[in-house]
Amino acid sequence: MHHGIRKLLLLGAGHAHVHVLAQLAQHRPADLDVTLLTPFGYQTYSGMTPGFVAGHYTEAECQIPLEPLARAAGVRWVQGRCTGIDATARRVQWAATGTAPADAALPYDLLSIDTGAVLDRRRLDADMPGVSAHALIVRPIEGFAKLWPQVLEMARSRPLSAAVIGSGAAGLELLFAAEHALRTQCLPGSQFTLVTGGADVAGNYPPGVQARVLQQLKRRGITVLRDSCTGMEAGAVQLGSGATLACDVPILAIGTHAPPWLQGSGLALAETGHVLVNAHQQSTSHPEVFAAGDVASRADAPHPKSGVYAVRAGPPLAHNLMAAHHGKPLKPHHPPKHTLNLLSCGPGHAIASYGPLHAQGAWAWRWKDRIDRGFVAKYLRAASAQAG
Ligand SMILES: Cc1cc2nc3c(=O)[nH]c(=O)nc-3n(C[C@H](O)[C@H](O)[C@H](O)COP(=O)(O)OP(=O)(O)OC[C@H]3O[C@@H](n4cnc5c(N)ncnc54)[C@H](O)[C@@H]3O)c2cc1C
Structure with a gap:
């Protein structure tokens, strides 16, 4: 007491x-x-x-x-x-x-x-020099949400090359959403790349869900690089393979x-x-x-x-x-x-999964x-x- x-x-x-x-x-x-x-x-x-x-x-x-x-x-x-x-x-x-x-x-x-x-800036910069200065980092989410309209503004004056680094649920959903926004609200011609970090796309999901995600990426013309990001500078993402990816908008959505x-x-x-x-x-x-x-x-x-x-x-x-x-x-x-996972692929479509079970469609998006x-x-x- x-x-x-x-x-x-x-x-x-x-x-x-x-x-x-x-x-x-x-x-x-x-x-x-x-x-x-x-x-x-x-x-x-x-x-x-x-x-x-x-x-x-x-x-x-x-x-x-x-x-x-x-x-x-x-x-x-x-x-x-x-x-x-x-x-x-x-x-x-x-x-x-x-x-x-x-x-x-x-x-x-x-x-x-x-x-x-x-997403600890000091640790990010130690692993990927230049990231805190050049990436659009998804956490804190409030900061990310404030900066996103500026990306749309840029994409209204010229097509952009955008990349999402991180192929977990958050990275994939943001990639599909960004592709949808730029395609429907901005000038045509923007290019999208997914940098997986070397891992499989949607690696935390069962193989059937991974296959569905790959199909959706292909349908939207999104390039997939099974490579890691090792650093950034203005307009460029350095990759583990030694290649450089030209990129106006690198979005960082890796593990926290x-x-x-x-x-x-x-x-x-x-x-x-x-x-x-x-x-x-x-x-x-x-x-x-x-x-x-x-x-x-x-x-x-x-x-x-x-x-x-x-x-x-x-x-x-x-x-x-x-x-x-x-x-x-x-x-x-x-x-x-x-747990029930509903992965949105832009408005109107989602992939639903629960343990080994999975399905997709507009109904899954409405459910989410x-x-x-x-x-x-x-x-x-x-x-x-x-x-x-
Ligand atoms: C784009 C995106 C999409 C996602 N979609 C999904 C999804 O569909 N399904 C899913 O299961 N997960 C999803 N996630 C993961 C999910 O966001 C996190 O797992 C979840 O937010 C964790 O919840 P939380 O309550 O631990 O913390 P948060 O939701 O992160 O809340 C933390 C709170 O603490 C406050 N705070 C932060 N720092 C401090 C501090 N130092 N002092 C005091 N307060 C502080 C914040 O302002 C906030 O109010 C997504 C993540 C992202 C980035």
């Missing part, structure tokens, strides 16, 4: 935390003081970002406004970015991203981390990194630097710390880092935060073995559209239900 008010600090408004906020909007214990530290007044839903690039959604349609949700939940929103955690002193250092200055470190009794993963500010936090980290958590999404070293989504690694049940898993972690995380506050038993979260719009709408409703 505890006495007095306890402080719960939520870092980031990722997929699991928007669920925690919606739960708090329904019921927040009177003895729980909750603060949300996150850099933007909205959460960009990455699943809809390729649709934004393609021109199917506006930027606002891909966003969950956080201020109304935090207000409905009785949560204080601090606009800033975590820059370090002192898990021994139970404090978080942060830097302001809004107008209010960052003053003292934020103390906590309970901490929950859902800040997602990053753990946030560097976790180093030195005192929290147990996986080899990859992610927060190591147990079946309760609870730090294996600090029971008052929880983590979910791409920032965390399950020690007992490692699973791919994706939005689908981050969403699934929301309800158990919300439950366990409240249970930890009340001193009640925590519930284990069992991540699913297979309905799920994605439904996700955002759910949290708009959670905020307005309390306001109303």
Whole structure:
């Protein structure tokens, strides 16, 4: 049992935390003081970002406004970015991203981390010199979304050569979306290349899905290079084979990194630097710390880092935060073995897969559209239900 008010600090408004906020909007214990530290007044839903690039959604349609949700939940929103955690002193250092200055470190009794993963500029430049200066990097996604309209502007004055580096789901969806946008909204003649990093196209998917993706790439006249990017300079991507690819718009969508500010936090980290958590999404070293989504690694049940898993972690995380506050038993979260993957190939077509099963068509794209719009709408409703 505890006495007095306890402080719960939520870092980031990722997929699991928007669920925690919606739960708090329904019921927040009177003895729980909750603060949300996150850099933007909205959460960009990455699943809809390729649709934004393609021109199917506006930027606002891909966003969950956080201020109304935090207000409905009785949560204080601090606009800033975590820059370090002192898990021994139970404090978080942060830097302001809004107008209010960052003053003292934020103390906590309970901490929950859902800040997602990053593309660490220092590591990128060490592996591929010039990348941070010349590439359009997909994370943070908010920065990418702000820069995309400038690409469209350029492509309205001359055809471009564009390349996507990275052939995972995000890279492929962005490539199909970019090709669709430039073909339908800009001057004809732009060229597209996929640089796979040397791996197979859609290497994380079963062979049947890979074949479908290759067919879609061929249909759109997209060149595939099974080569790696080793560096960039203005107008050019250097490749591992020694060749140079002339390129106006190199989009970098490779695998992500753990946030560097976790180093030195005192929290147990996986080899990859992610927060190591147990079946309760609870730090294996600090029971008052929880983590979910791409920032965390399950020690007992490692699973791919994706939005689908981050969403699934929301309800158990919300439950366990409240249970930890009340001193009640925590519930284990069992991540699913297979998840439904809907890979959009530009608006109007998607490839659906679940474990070894796969199919494609316009119906799969409509299905994805309905799920994605439904996700955002759910949290708009959670905020307005309390306001109303
Ligand atoms: C273009 C694209 C398309 C994708 N499509 C899909 C898809 O269709 N399906 C799928 O399953 N996955 C998809 N993914 C992967 C998916 O985006 C991630 O797996 C997912 O976003 C992880 O969710 P999260 O909750 O961990 O973090 P995020 O969604 O990244 O949310 C992190 C939150 O923390 C905040 N934040 C970041 N840094 C800090 C900090 N230092 N301090 C405080 N707050 C911080 C951010 O502003 C944000 O609010 C896609 C990725 C990309 C790039």
